[in-house]
Amino acid sequence: MPGASSFHQQVAADKRAAILTAATALFGEQGYGRTSLAQIATAAQVSKATLFKQFPTKSHVFDAIVDEVWGRSTEPTAPTDPADPRTGLRALGTEYAELLSRPGMAGLFRLVIAEAPSFPELGRRQFDLGKLPFFDEVCRYFQAAAAAGSLHVQDPTMATTQMLGMISNFVLWPRMFLIDWAPDGESVAGAVEEAVLTVLARYGVPDRPASD
Known part of the structure; x- marks a missing residue:
């Protein structure tokens, strides 16, 4: 159903935004090297599986932040x-x-x-x-x-x-x-x-x- 598809896309977009916001804050507070994907997932309030699905590595998260900015x-x-x-x-x-x-x-x-x-x-x-x-x-x-x-x-x-x-x-x-x-x-x-x-x-x- 088109409505369901739009809903899931919005949910995915919201989670992506939460991940990037959390990663940006953590990178700024404690540095890139001391920040783990697990910490980002916790701060963004998403599961590790959700984070890994969108961003397999920390460098992918950084690239997405650059694209966003x-x-x-x-x-x-x-x-x-x-x-x-x-x-x-x-x-x-x-x-x-x-x-x-x-x-x-x-x-x-x-x-x-x-x-x-x-x-x-x-x-x-x-x-x-x-x-x-x-x-x-x-x-x-x-x-x-x-x-x-x-x-x-x-x-x-x-x-x-x-x-x-x-x-x-x-x-x-x-x-x-x-x-x-x-x-x-x-x-x-x-x-x-x-x-x-x-x-x-x-x-x-x-x-x-x-x-x-």
Whole structure:
């Protein structure tokens, strides 16, 4: 019956959410290495069998947390026409700032940094599943803008690193040291705009003089 199927799907989704919430809390409180799947199951109030069915290993739980924190809509948030780099870069920069401001993002970074000496694979998974897909999207935009002649970019990877670095240096990294760092929307928008203007100053194509 369709109704029964929907009910079971919702139950499974609720249990998955409970597991990820419990795991995130435990990882933050006692560390990834000292947290067991059994502890996660107990904290989430689910059976071990239920947890193992969805997450066979602890690394699967971590990957799901990364997906949850970095999860993005498949629909573009704003126009990214390569012929209009100011609008396109602003849209991408705004989306990146919103991603970095999500609940759980700072905690995820703290966890990865704290556990890196013992579990370096966590940093790789966080990068590959989280940041890299968005980084590649911005890199492709720089390539498209260069092909369209609206930006003069010889190294799209470096341009992407510079732009995203300016934004994360204001939105995210202070939160690693200042728990109460919470810039308002206007300040974040201003940081994004300054990053865009800096990129345009470096890679923008000067207006050609009008022909006679």
